Structure formats: C-alpha cells, structure tokens
Amino acid sequence: MAPPAFWLLVFFLVPAIIVVGYSFCTPKSDGGMSPVFTLENYRQVFQGLYLSVLGKSFGYALLTTLFTLALAFPMAYYMAFASRRMKMLLLFLIILPFWTNFLIRMFSIMILLGDNGLINTILVSTGIVDQPVKLMNNSLGMYVGFVYWNLPFMILPIFSSLDRMDVSLLEASLDLGASRWQTFLKITLPYAVPGLVAGIIFVFIPTLGNFIIPEFLGGTQNTMIGNLITTQYLQARNGPFGSALSTVLIFVVMLFIVLYIRFFDPTKSKNNIQF
Amino acid sequence: MLRLENLSKFYGPIQAVNRVSLEISKGEFFCLLGPSGCGKTTILRMIAGFEKASEGRILLDGRDITGVSPNKRDIHTVFQNYALFPNFNVSDNIVYGLKFRNLSKEEQKDRLDQIVHLVGLEGFEKRMPSQLSGGQQQRVALARALVNQPRLLLLDEPLSALDKKIAEQTRHELSELQKKVGITFIFVTHNQTEALALADRIAVMKNGVIEQCDAPRTIYEHPKTSFVADFIGSMNFFPCRVKETINGEVLLELPGTATIHLSQNREQEPGKQLLFCIRPERIRVSLLPPADYENGIRGIIRQKDYLGEITRFGIELPGEKMITVLAQNYLLKLANEFYDLGEEVYVIWSKTSGEILHV
Numbered sequence: 182m183a184p185p186a187f188w189l190l191v192f193f194l195v196p197a198i199i200v201v202g203y204s205f206c207t208p209k210s211d212g213g214m215s216p217v218f219t220l221e222n223y224r225q226v227f228q229g230l231y232l233s234v235l236g237k238s239f240g241y242a243l244l245t246t247l248f249t250l251a252l253a254f255p256m257a258y259y260m261a262f263a264s265r266r267m268k269m270l271l272l273f274l275i276i277l278p279f280w281t282n283f284l285i286r287m288f289s290i291m292i293l294l295g296d297n298g299l300i301n302t303i304l305v306s307t308g309i310v311d312q313p314v315k316l317m318n319n320s321l322g323m324y325v326g327f328v329y330w331n332l333p334f335m336i337l338p339i340f341s342s343l344d345r346m347d348v349s350l351l352e353a354s355l356d357l358g359a360s361r362w363q364t365f366l367k368i369t370l371p372y373a374v375p376g377l378v379a380g381i382i383f384v385f386i387p388t389l390g391n392f393i394i395p396e397f398l399g400g401t402q403n404t405m406i407g408n409l410i411t412t413q414y415l416q417a418r419n420g421p422f423g424s425a426l427s428t429v430l431i432f433v434v435m436l437f438i439v440l441y442i443r444f445f446d447p448t449k450s451k452n453n454i455q456f
Numbered sequence: 457m458l459r460l461e462n463l464s465k466f467y468g469p470i471q472a473v474n475r476v477s478l479e480i481s482k483g484e485f486f487c488l489l490g491p492s493g494c495g496k497t498t499i500l501r502m503i504a505g506f507e508k509a510s511e512g513r514i515l516l517d518g519r520d521i522t523g524v525s526p527n528k529r530d531i532h533t534v535f536q537n538y539a540l541f542p543n544f545n546v547s548d549n550i551v552y553g554l555k556f557r558n559l560s561k562e563e564q565k566d567r568l569d570q571i572v573h574l575v576g577l578e579g580f581e582k583r584m585p586s587q588l589s590g591g592q593q594q595r596v597a598l599a600r601a602l603v604n605q606p607r608l609l610l611l612d613e614p615l616s617a618l619d620k621k622i623a624e625q626t627r628h629e630l631s632e633l634q635k636k637v638g639i640t641f642i643f644v645t646h647n648q649t650e651a652l653a654l655a656d657r658i659a660v661m662k663n664g665v666i667e668q669c670d671a672p673r674t675i676y677e678h679p680k681t682s683f684v685a686d687f688i689g690s691m692n693f694f695p696c697r698v699k700e701t702i703n704g705e706v707l708l709e710l711p712g713t714a715t716i717h718l719s720q721n722r723e724q725e726p727g728k729q730l731l732f733c734i735r736p737e738r739i740r741v742s743l744l745p746p747a748d749y750e751n752g753i754r755g756i757i758r759q760k761d762y763l764g765e766i767t768r769f770g771i772e773l774p775g776e777k778m779i780t781v782l783a784q785n786y787l788l789k790l791a792n793e794f795y796d797l798g799e800e801v802y803v804i805w806s807k808t809s810g811e812i813l814h815v
Contacts, residue, residue, distance in 0.1 A: 209791035237586040353508055355527045356554030357600065 197431065204424035213421050222425035231409065231426065235433070238405040241395075242388040245327040248337075249384050252328065252375075253335035257376070258369075259344035260336075272340075275333050283330075287397050290329060294322050294398070323399035327388055334387075335380040342376030343369070378445050386434055406430055457482040457640060458608060463512035465498050467722075472498045474664035475512070480642065480657075485634050488644045489651040490661035491687070502644070504533045516607060527556075532601035536612040538593045540585040543578075546570075546596050547581040553604045571603040578582045591622050591743065598630075600719070602637060609644035615650055623787050627653055648688045652676065660684045683815050685733050692739075692779050694732040698724045705807065708732055712775025716751040717807045724812070732811035736782040739803055741769060741795055746804045754802050755779065757795055769795070771803055779803055 207217040225231070260271045278286060293299050294316040301313035316322055346369065354364040392407030399405075406426065413423030458480040465473040480486050488496035501507040503514060507527030514522045517810060521529050532553070540549050547661050554558040554564050572578055573748060575595040585593060594614065601609055614630065615623040631654055645651055651658045652672045660670040660683075668680045679685035682693060699707040699715065706718045710732070718732070746752030758778070759770030767788065769781040789793065795801060 347537065347539065349535050349537055349539040350541060352526070353533070353535060353541070354552070355525070356504060356531075356533045357507075357604065358527050358556035359552075360527060363556075368541060368543075 185397055200424045200431075201419050201428050202424075203364070204428045206421045206424075208419045208421045219421075222422045223429075225422060226425050231406075234404060234409055235406050235430070238389055238407070241323070241327070241403070241405060242385050245331060245388045246322060246381055247383045248324060248328050249331045249335045250381070253332055253380065254339060254373075256332075257336045257339035257343055257373075260340050261346065262348065268344075275336055279333070284393070287326060288394065290322075290326050290398060291317060294325065317398055319400040320403055323395055323403050326394040326398040327391070330394065331384045331388060334383040336381040338383065339373055339376035342373050346372045373375070374445075378441075382441070386438075389434060390430065457517050457643070459513075459515040460499070460503075461513045463499065463502060463514065464510050465495070465502060465507060466510045472664055473502070476664070476666055477512075478659060478666065478669065480640060481714050481774055483638050484642055485631070485654055486640070486642045487651045487658045488642065488648070488661060489648060489655075489687075491646055491662075494661040495664040496661050497612060498646045500533075500612055500642065503608075505529050505530055518808055529607045530778045531610060532606040533610040533612065534594070534597045534601055534614055536614075536616060538585075540588075540593055540596055540599040540600075542550035542585050544585075545581065545590070546577065546583050546585070547596065549571070549585065549596055550599045550603055552600060557604065561626055564630070567603050570598045574602075574636065576629075591626060594618070594626065598633070602633075602639065605637075606639065609639050609641050610642060613645055614643055615645070615647070620705075623650075630654065650788050652688070660687060662687075676779050678811060679813070682731055682733070685811070685813065690736055690780060691733050692736060694734075694777065695726060696732045698726050698728045698730060700726050706812075708812075711775070713773050713777050714751075714753045716753075716810075718807045718810055722814070729815055731813040731815055732810055733813060735778045736768070736780040736806060737766075738809040739779070739781045739805045741771070741781055741783060741793075742802045742804055743793075745802055750804050750806055753779075755803050756799060757797050757799050757801060760795070760797055771801065773803065 204222055205218050205220070206214040207219045207221070208214050213425060227435050245429055256271075260268055263271065267343070291298070296313040296315070296317075298316070298318060304310045305313060316325075342351045350368055351364055354368050355361070359367065389405075390407045392405060392411050393402045396404045410430070413419045413426065417423075458478075460476055460478040463473055463476045463478075464471065467798070476495075476499060490496050490501060498507060502509050505521075505524060506716065507523055511521055512522075516529070516531070541552065551564055551568055551569060554567065559567070572581065575598055576596050577592065577599065580588070580592065585596070588596065594617075611699065615626055616627055618666075628648065643654070652675075655672055657669060657671055658675050659666045661667065662683050668675060668684045669680075675684060676688055679688065679691075685691045686693070694710045694713070696708040696710050697718075699709050701707070701723050704719060706720055706722075706724050707715055708718060708730070709715050716732070724730070741757075753773050755771040755773045757769055758772045759768070761768040761770075765785060767783050767785055769783065771779050771781060773779055
C-alpha cells in the first residue's frame with residue numbers, strides 16, 4: 182500500500198470510523214460508554230435546539246466567508262499585479278503571522294477589542310464615546326476573529342490564480358474596446374475562479390467547526406456546533422452524544438463539498454482556464 | 457493618416473523616446489526597426505495607448521488621440537505573445553471586440569466567417585488557444601484585431617516567436633493580407649530581414665531617435681549614418697581623407713592602405729575627414745588586376761567561411777585593415793576560382809560603388 186493511502190487510512194479514516202462507532206453507543210452516567218447499540222443519541226441531535234445551533238453555525242461560516250472574500254480579493258488582486266518586490270514583501274507579511282501561535286493571536290485580538298483594549302482606550306480618551314464600546318464577546322468580536330484568522334487562507338489561493346495571468350491579456354482586452362470593468366468580468370474573474378473555489382473551501386469548512394474563536398471572542402449567543410461538541414466531550418462527558426453531533430456535522434460538510442464540487446469543480450470545467 | 461509630433465517618453469531620468477516625428481500614410485506597411493532598447497516598442501505602445509506620452513502629440517486622421525484611452529482609439533494591436541484569451545475558443549476570441557461595436561448578430565457572423573477564411577483558420581473555430589500551434593495562434597490574434605476593421609493595426613515583433621521557415625511563410629501571408637485588407641500596418645522588429653522584406657518604409661531607430669526613414673532599397677543602398685549602414689546588412693567602413701575631386705570623381709585616401717576613386721556628382725572639400733563604406737557583396741576577389749573603371753587593392757586572404765550560398769572572405773589590406781567580401785559560390789565555381797587562405801589577391805570594386813558618410 183502506498184504511503185499516502187496508508188497515512189489517510191490510519192490518520193483520517195480510522196478515527197472517523199471510531200467516532201461514528203461511538204455515536205451508536207450508550208453513555209454511562211460515570212462518563213464512560215457501553216457498547217450497547219442505540220439510536221438515542223441521534224434522536225437527541227435532531228431535536229430543535231441542536232439543529233438550530235448547526236444552522237446558525239452555517240450562517241456564521243457563510244458570512245465569515247463572504248466578509249473574508251470581500252477583503253481578500255482586492256488584496257490578492259493588488260498583489261498579483263504589483264512589482265516583484267512588492268509581491269515578495271506582501272507575501273512575507275501575510276505569512277508572517279503563521280509563525281505566531283494561534284492562541285496568542287487570538288489574545289492579541291482581545292487586547293485590541295477589549296473594554297480596556299487599544300481601540301476603546303483611544304475612543305474614550307479622545308472623547309468620541311463616553312463609555313467603552315462592546316467590541317468583544319459578541320458577534321462583532323467573533324467575526325473579527327474569524328476574518329483575521331481566515332484572511333491568508335483566502336488571499337493566497339486567489340493570488341496564486343491571478344498571478345498566473347499575463348498583463349498582456351488585460352491590455353489585449355482594452356485594446357479591443359472593452360472597458361476596465363468588462364475586462365475584469367470577462368478575463369480576470371475566470372482566471373481567479375479556481376483560487377476562489379479553493380479559498381472558499383479553505384475558509385468555510387474550518388470556520389464551521391471552529392470552537393476557539395466563538396469561545397474567546399464570541400458572546401453567549403454565538404455558540405457554534407464546535408462548542409456544543411466540545412462541551413459534550415469535556416464537560417458533560419457524554420462521548421456518544423458528542424460523537425453523534427460530530428457525525429452529523431461531518432455528514433453535512435461532506436454533502437456540501439460534494440454538491441459544491443459537482444457545480445464548481447476546479448479541476449475540470451469549460452469555464453475555467455486550460456493551461 | 458497617423459502623425460507623431462515631437463513624441464517623447466521619459467522613465468524617470470531615462471529618455472526612451474526623444475522628440476520623434478513621423479508621418480505615416482493610409483495603407484502603408486510601416487516598420488520601426490532597431491536594436492533592443494531603441495524605443496521602438498515604446499512608440500508602438502504610445503500609439504496604442506498603453507503608455508502615456510511625456511511630450512508631443514499623436515494624431516490619427518487629424519484627431520488628437522494623445523490622451524485617449526486604448527479602448528477608444530480604433531487602433532488594434534497584435535501582441536508579441538499573441539495574448540489570446542485562454543478561456544475563450546478561437547471564434548469567441550475573434551469576435552471579442554466585435555461585441556462592443558453594436559453590430560447585428562448576422563453582421564457579426566458574416567465578418568467572422570470572412571476573416572476566418574482570410575487568415576486560413578477554417579475548421580479551427582471551436583478549438584481552444586492551448587490547442588493551437590504558434591503560427592495558428594498568431595493568425596487568431598490577427599483575425600481578432602482585423603475583424604473590427606480598425607483604422608490602424610500595430611504588430612509587436614510578429615515573427616519573432618516563429619521558427620525560421622514558418623516565419624518566412626508567415627511573412628508572405630502577412631504581406632498579402634495587408635494588401636488585401638488595405639489597412640495601415642505598423643510593425644516593430646529588430647530583425648532587418650523582416651523589415652526589408654515587408655515594409656514600404658522603414659524607420660531605423662537608435663537611442664530613442666529615428667536615424668533614417670526611407671524605403672528599404674534606399675536604406676540599404678544609401679544609408680545616411682554609420683549606424684544605419686552597419687545595422688542593415690553588413691558593411692565595410694574606412695575612415696578616409698579627401699585628396700581632391702577630378703571630373704566628378706573623388707579621390708579618397710585610405711590612410712596606410714590605398715587611394716581609391718568614387719564617382720559622385722558632388723564636390724567634396726579637400727582635406728575633409730569622411731567615412732567611406734562599401735557593401736561586402738559589391739566587392740570581388742581576383743588574381744587579375746582591376747580594370748580602369750574599378751578600384752583595386754592587393755591583400756591577403758586571412759579568413760574564409762563557406763556558407764553554402766556564399767563564401768565570406770576576410771582579407772587583410774595594407775595598413776592591417778580587414779575587409780569583408782561576399783562571393784557567390786556558384787559564380788566562383790563557374791569561373792573555377794577557388795581561393796585559399798594566405799593567397800594574395802586583388803580586392804576589386806567599381807568606382808561607382810560605395811557611399812560616403814559624414815563623421
């Protein structure tokens with residue numbers, strides 16, 4: 182068996198099967214689980230509360246993807262057509278935060294957004310507001326954290342796609358009579374599509390399952406499915422129920438990917454660029 | 457129909473184009489020729505609208521287009537790398553510009569069919585650019601520009617990316633195409649063979665300045681500067697001094713080498729320092745001395761390069777000056793003349809051959 186297949190099997194497939202297996206087990210009151218087959222966990226999942234959290238999580242992930250896209254695209258565009266030096270510099274700046282631990286970056290956002298944080302201190306001391314503005318422990322803080330974290334994952338694929346484009350194509354389009362906007366729609370955008378597809382997947386899926394950012398930066402209303410799963414495993418010690426939630430989440434995400442790729446397959450498409 | 461008035465372009469302190477003025481007539485096949493960095497491509501891009509002129513004006517049929525954006529100039533460009541849109545097939549590439557011109561669908565289809573036939577791309581309409589050869593891509597680029605019937609077509613080094621044989625054939629097709637459509641073509645190249653073969657007029661450029669602008673034959677036979685003389689074909693140069701003029705014949709002293717005669721109907725000042733130049737193919741090599749209507753200098757063959765069609769001789773003249781002579785091998789063979797290295801020969805040319813350039 183080839184090493185990649187072996188790797189996938191051991192580190193992806195087997196754990197997934199274990200989780201699915203647990204979801205059919207019965208929880209014991211002391212925190213363990215007994216291998217008695219039950220569908221009770223799934224019955225619990227499909228009660229309104231948990232499904233609505235799943236739905237909200239989808240909404241948060243979707244909005245996050247849109248915000249990130251709105252910020253990332255202009256950045257990636259600028260970078261793709263910048264001079265070589267600028268390109269290198271910006272790439273470096275984007276990758277630099279990865280050298281810092283994720284939690285520390287979250288803490289640094291908290292320092293920015295907190296009631297006594299940098300922004301509020303400036304606002305209050307200059308008299309723009311009387312009281313600190315609540316920038317954290319609510320949806321705003323959560324979105325800020327999400328977009329901040331996800332930005333490189335959207336910028337880099339889009340940049341990589343656009344970078345392949347020759348400037349002479351833009352000139353040719355203008356030369357033939359197209360306006361800048363028409364050139365963007367007809368020539369630039371199709372080039373960016375593979376990067377867009379990749380970026381959207383890279384942002385949407387991890388955001389969906391994220392539990393740290395809602396925990397640190399979100400409010401009590403912003404509980405996401407990841408938080409629920411964590412709670413079940415760590416606090417409620419209800420492994421089987423947590424597993425059931427996880428399995429449903431995995432299933433929904435897989436469904437989304439299958440549909441997405443069916444309509445936007447980046448590897449084959451008459452809409453996309455043949456190289 | 458196109459006039460450039462004192463056109464200049466600065467990139468910071470560097471002047472790429474220096475007060476260039478030019479007038480090009482409708483239907484002309486015009487060439488900007490010169491080495492890399494001479495400013496020819498910059499001028500082309502300024503005409504197309506991709507570079508802003510630092511100084512001067514560009515007028516198209518009397519209308520000042522200097523500040524007009526490229527998509528509004530009725531001028532189209534065939535780019536050096538063709539710049540075909542990879543996400544469109546051949547047909548869609550060709551009609552790309554037509555869509556912005558308010559033509560009915562039938563008219564668009566008509567024009568498309570016409571141009572496809574004209575450039576010889578029937579059957580290729582549905583192919584993608586990545587499935588085409590270099591020559592085919594170029595034809596698509598041409599069709600894409602010409603289908604819009606622009607007033608002016610600009611071509612940036614159109615033959616540079618093609619193999620020699622294909623380039624030759626494409627040259628003929630390009631020439632025929634231009635005559636058929638009657639549109640003014642301006643093309644840029646560093647290849648003087650292309651320029652000589654295709655152009656009605658050539659502007660030879662160096663360092664942002666046009667050194668000479670004339671028909672190919674005039675440029676070749678009567679170059680005005682030593683740069684033009686050397687850039688087109690090859691040339692022998694001899695610094696010389698005027699001795700005197702007798703009966704329309706100038707006597708030129710080539711210091712240390714010989715005194716030669718040049719028939720010119722022009723008086724030259726005695727004592728003047730000039731540059732005498734003569735094309736290698738105008739000279740012949742012989743064991744026999746020159747006739748009275750010819751110049752002749754004795755020399756020793758130092759180099760002999762057999763090049764199939766011709767042999768190039770490098771002959772050392774008195775005063776250690778080298779002269780290059782091109783001989784047709786067929787003629788040499790007919791006359792049973794085979795010259796060897798080290799042989800002493802006469803280097804002979806007619807007194808009417810050669811040009812004088814001012815230093």
